[in-house]
Amino acid sequence: MSVPGAMIRCMDLTRFFADVDAQPWADLHHAYGSAADIPDCLRALAGESEEAASEAISELYGSILHQGSVYGATARAVPYLARLAGAGYRTEDLLVLLGGIAEGGADEGDSEEAACRAAVVGQLPLILAKADAEDPGLRRAAAWAAAMTGAAEQVLPVLRLRRKTETDPGVRAELLGAMAHLDPPGTAADATAAIGAHEPAEVRIVALLACVDGGLPWGPAHHAAMLSLLPVNDLVEGRLDLERNEPLQYVVEELLRRDTDADRDAAYTLLDGALRSADSEARAEALWAAETACLLSRSAPERLAGAVEAMVADPADAPAAYSLLAKLGVRAAAAAPVLARLAAGEGDPADRALEALVAVAPDRAAPLLARDLGRRPRALGAACGFLFGGAAGASFTYDPELLDAIRTRLAEAGGPGADEVVRLVNLLGAWGSRASAALPELSAVLSLCPGAVPKALVAICPPEHRGTTAELLTAAARTGPEEGRLAAAAAVRELTGETGPLRAAVAARLTPGGPAVREAASLAAGLGPEAVALVPALRSALSDRAGDRNIPQMDADVEIAAALWRITGDPEEAVPVLAGVLAEVQPMWLRWTFGRAARAAARIGGAARPLVPALEGLLTEPMQIPSAVLALHAIAPETLDGPRTAGLLLDAAEQDADAETALDALVVLGPDSLTEDGRRRLIALAERDLRVRASGLEPGIAPADERLREQAREAARTPAKP
Template sequence: MDLASFLADVDAQPWADLQHAYGSAADVPGHLRALAGDSEEAASEAVSELYGSILHQGSVYGATARAVPYLARLAGAGYRTEDLVALLGGIAEGGADGGDSDEAACRAAVVGELALILTAVDAGDPGLRRAAAWAAAMTNAAEQVLPVLHRRWKTETDPLVRAELLGAMAHLDPSGTAGTATAALGADEPGEVRIAALLACVDGGLPWGPAHHGAMLSLLPVNGLVEDRMDLERNEPLQYVVEALLLRDTDADRDATYTLLDAALRNADPEAREEALWAAETACLLSRSAPERLSGAVEALMADPADAPAAYSLLTKLGVRAAVAAPALVRLAAGEGDPADCALEALVAVAPDRAAPLLARDLGRRPRALRAACGFLIGGTADSSFPYDPALLDAIRTRLGSDGPDADETVRLVLLLGAWGSRASAALPELRSALPGSPKAVPKALAAICPPEHRAATAELLTAAARTGPEDGRLAAAVAVRELTGETGPLLAAVAGHLTPGGPAVREAARLAAELGPEATGLVPALRSALSESEGTRNSPQLDADVEIAAALWRITADPEAAVPVLAGVLAEAEPTWTHWTLGRAARAAARIGGAARPLVPALEGLLTDRVQIPSAVLALHAIAPESLDGPRAAGLLLDAAERDADAVTALEALVALGPTALTAAHHRRLTALAERDRRVRASGVETRIAPADERLREQAREAARTLAGA
């Protein structure tokens, strides 16, 4: 390669006009020059910079496709060949087949360099052969690539290269590679090849049989066998197999999965058990039967106190199904420091009644367990199911009366007291003292625990807080006054004080005004003044606040002219990709208005093309213009959304609203399956919230099925 000509060509490109992850791609020529330079350090840094800019976390850009031919020419000339072939593979992996997007252009550009990549499949260096096999597969150009990979497979002896070849063939032709993978399961193959074969068998859709089960167990722990692979999607093979089998959602695959996990969790090797624990946690996130099916191995996991902490995360997901672990956890939680706190945190999930007295014993030094007891593990709010315990109540009172708790701990203690209600009434003095330091959390708890004989004095304290207390706690204090006494004057005043355009609490204030209904008539001018003024450029908080204001105006005035134009503006301006929850709120607000919101029908019908928006749109259209809906079609769309967890809660609500006449027999079967299938509907989000949220959704689906079947 004529380096001077190459660099001149590089400089002639309009890099400054192209974009990568960090904006202008004007820095790309410098990185290409460094790759061709004499400094090894500079070349290594250039590779790293290119991964960060033109292939940022797997994403590709306009500058990426333009860089591909230059990367290939450098690789062909012997400059960082292995690194650059791997980079080309990553670009192809981040690309797409067809279309006119940057992604499609990137993959097409790498396909244009396949001759170089396929030649490298036969290179003398095994590292380059591995990179080339993987990169070639990422192009998805099966007709060109598979013959080369098959030919090389017949002669390749290096275990890592053979593993990469097998993975590449499985990527391009999963079912067609299953036979080759099965033949490679035997003990005469190195472990790196055998684990690649197991993964290829799964990708090829083969039933998981005794040979696969035995091979996986014989290879555990397996993560080390893939740590040098180019394929990062399968870098935890046991977890990958468990996930793939459970996603098939058949009885046979579930039985195979849990038989495998049970054996792996009982493995004598701690590293193997660690891999099995992570795979078991994945099962809990995917499968409703996981807690029951995995509970049998709990006792074995807790046999050695030194190994038990590794199982805590799984135990919290198994919950009461892991009750057999309680005695061991009690012993460990009785210790000192963070290890005891971690054990107690797990005990809160497994046997909360046994955790309460231990938490009381050393409350100030058990922050993780307190967080769990307050329900922060399952949704961020207090969980009233954590058992009331007199000793723990005394400990909380002592803790609140000391100088020890910080603001976060105080909030947790307050939430726990509020969840106990009147049983925690003895803590009234401590809560009253905590009000100035936690003005948002304490009022609700005060209202919850306050006994009748102290309501007047407590309401007086809260009224003062609502008028002159910290700004961020006035609404909460006013709400508590209303709950204790029924008086709404403090709430009306607090809401009025927060209805300032762009204010941080406008949305909450508007929601409370809506709850007051016609009693809040005097707030109408303030509500109108609080509407956003920057139509066309509003951000999500502003749009959300305007939806709440529109809902409040309707509830207070019953005048659609006050609310419908506001909702129309939000529906027109909100962008579905980034503000889909805002659109859902606007549709729900329209549903509450009913027939008077008919001008919004075209905008709501437009939402039916977006699965996430379908549930709220159907709910609104049914309330506003039911004749505009084809019942069976709408039911099908709602079930599609629910099955894919696209606002499934609203989808089920809308199904019930449509009524039984909208559902066909097939729809009823799908609804029943949604409630009774093993695969979780909720399978994404914060891990600790997935299973509880899915159980609530399951109960909602069961209730919907009963309602629609019996109506």
């Protein structure tokens, strides 16, 4: 910048910072509390130190635009950020920050989000002026920031005019993307015209994304253009639109979300072509897109199976496909010979191949795992159910050779660490009586893994050894590691029916604020009236409702209330405890606690009628609707309108908001609540291609969704109300 310009900036700074300092920053808030630090950040932006200015930008992203969230101080800061940008101080960085603030804002209402977007809209004249800047980086930042405001009437004419004369490929791409963001259908024609080879690759890929966003059918021209551009991630590397920074994955996902046969065919035809590409980077992008498809689409494993052989045609390329092959499971059986050869090797590469083989061909994986068990942690984790999202070790095949290897491994001096023992124990427990030969080795590691071993011992223990095993567990319940005493005592009860050790262990753990109160209360509830001697300890373990309670304390209180009811049959103590929990402020993170309270209330039944208003209040939050409905049905069924309630439950299920409980509640409501429209929605949940369960740990998504499908099918068999 020229010297005269710098002088003008300096002259303006005195007045600028007088205005800044006049603002009540200490009374405003951002992500870290008081916004009193904002003036220092603004001064650093206008200072001579590039390092200090960079640090100030980083601090502002952390405070006034924290992970996309905006605050009261954010809107107040916007005019000052804009004035600094207009004066040439870190202009490109500040334009991007302003665009992020607008993106995190809202279009309507009196919220802080709406105030933030409105504040950025107020700076549009300054932002749009930079669309004609000499620096391409400034032009790109201005186009993106202006688009994030959503102010289409003000922004689109400027962007369209600029696009007529713009020659820089990156800026042309950003302009087209900005136009598509503001007006997807209205930009479709421009996007279609830009997918041809006459445009730079950076523009063509953005044009393809704009075609999808504009709702255009994905035709042969789009298919050919995308395949010709692969790999495409580098083409959007410099763009500010992070939502579309993996174009192939984005296109596949958007086509699948349309949920039509034609769009699914287009998505899978595109994936098949990309997976068979001669370019390794293109195949890598296709593998990631295919994994996304598996998490989103129920038909993905079947539709992608045809390309499996291409994925592993070259063993050197096979490792890149392991994660996808694991998601395809047995449908990727064509890859089993290659995986088996690779799994027979050494070190981590062999372990990774065996991990995939566990899902693809368990029968072939088991002997390979047995041969080198101690050096196959990934494969062992998969075999123990971790690959299947906790679907239990029964998901993995029983193998005598592997059983012998586990016994040997457990008996080795200085053998497995605690984490490995947990996995081995879980696998033995999942095999049940078939693993009974491992009883001595499992007993020997009880002290090393006191929380998991008792349950596994119960699962594998043959009848003739129940007495000696119960003696071992009784001793563990009395004098073993504290963290395992409840598990050991519960196992004794399961083996012999004797409850004395469990009552003693529960009483010892019912200490106010203790780490195991919730577990102890749950076990006490399972004892019923037989645990009447524990009632005083349960009462004393309740938290102080007059003080601030954390979530673990409230969860424990719910379990204690349920235990008091199960033991005494008297609702006089339990209902007020549950009422106290349900009366808490309802932030998002309490939804599971409220659900537990509602389920406890349902078990009490009609005697919990004082809780009806609080339970009805839960019907506004999808995640809480299912448990609240079950509770209201058990306590005061007359308060529920059947068809309306069924509609709320279907809403929750379709949003994957405690969908399993929602479907259970639909069955409980009975046939009179299910209209023909409701039945159609249930059938759609069961038979549509898009998964209902689309959140959670990746390995568990598909198995959980399959269970939901069966639930929906069962519920749909209920005769519908005419």
